[in-house]
Amino acid sequence: MDFRVLLYYCYTHLQDPEAFREEHHRLCLSLNLRGRIIVAEEGLNGTVSGTVADCAAYMQAVKADPRFAALEFKVEEAPAHTFQKLHVRVKPEIVHVGLPAIKPYERTGVHLSPEEFRQMKDQDDVIVLDVRSDYEHHLGRFKNAVTLDIGNFREFPDKVEELRQYQDKKILTYCTGGIKCEKASAFLLEQGFENVYQLHGGIIKYGLEAGGEDFEGKCYVFDGRVAVDVNTVNPTVVAQCISCGRPDERMVNCANPHCNAHVVLCQTCAEQREGACSDACQQHPDKRPYDGTGNYPKASNHYNPEQGLSSYRAPVRS
Known part of the structure; x- marks a missing residue:
């Protein structure tokens, strides 16, 4: 496969998250990466997709920063981009749990x-x-x-x-x-x-x-693949269709955008319910048309990857 998916995080202190976000966003743009990246004072968290060469260059660039010496990339193969857009955002925590005072780089399991x-x-x-x-x-x-x-x-x-x-x-x-x-x-x-x-x-x-x-x-997983196989030793199915109760692993989003619940719904029941998780959601006036996938990514038409970048450019020193 010609593409890779990178999953990574690193708890480390970043003095100026906004400045780092700006720089990191430009790095990702230069390498044609797509995905979701969160920057905070406590570190960096991301999942991105790109070509083999672009992902390799990205990993090299990130690891060259001493602040991310302990960072490890989980690398998986993919047939194409698993994201439609690139988002690099600053937030209070790199994973939201409401415990910003806890610093895993000081003490953790x-x-x-x-x-x-x-x-x-x-x-x-x-x-x-x-x-x-x-x-x-x-x-x-x-x-x-x-x-x-x-x-x-x-x-x-x-x-x-x-x-x-x-x-x-x-x-x-x-x-x-x-x-x-x-x-x-x-x-x-x-x-x-x-x-x-x-x-x-x-x-x-x-x-x-x-x-x-x-x-x-x-x-x-939190990308376009939705779910991935893990077990090659003794695999089994534990999920059940919420409608018929039969074993199934087909994860969808409810077609009602006001619900949007992540549920397991087999193909037959999904077609019968038009992608909705309940009768109420199936009858909701805002229900999205069911296209057979149960996934409703935001359209990437007119997407501007430069959006969110500062328009400021430092003056050239003479």
Whole structure:
């Protein structure tokens, strides 16, 4: 395949996020990359797609910055761009959880390599904790994992008391690429949990390096692919169509834009429901036409990749 998808993050202090965003945006434009990148005082988080050569140049440029010496790229193949646009934004946190005071680069859970995680996950004194949102773990999760009923990662701190029953266990946290675990494990440590670990590089790295063993179902990803296979050792299907209840892994967005829920809906039921997750959504006057995919990316017509860049240009010194 001629394209690559890069998933990455790095917690590190950035003195001037706005200036860095401007510079980084221009770098991505020069390499024809597309994707979503978040910049904050606490670091950098992104998923981008591009050609093999452009992605290689981007990785080299980022790693040349000493502030990102610890950054690791998860690299996957793709037949084409998995994003339609490029967004580089400054936000309070590189993953929104409402805990900007927690600095994972100062203290966080013990990082486990995929192989270390694989060897530890089934031990009697271990709890494997999924810190992702419910629509993500409904599609796929580690065998016997503890999952949380949360619609967004920012709800994670509210679930800590539910986890007190595991306080004497070793808690192995995991997420898609590792970034959520950095703050989740740091927060657990702050709350008095002592034996906290995290799967370094997340599900994606585990699939690439450990064959995805015992990860059941597919992994939800935040790009045009929607879901990817992880397990090449003992794959299975755990998701069910919300309408007929049959095993299926077809993740769609509800055709009602005011709902837009991420749900599993088989092809037959999706056609019958016209892409809607419920009768009410199917009858909603604003329901989007169902085109058979269940994905509704914003049109990229007239997209200006320069949008958001400062018009200021520093004067040339003589």
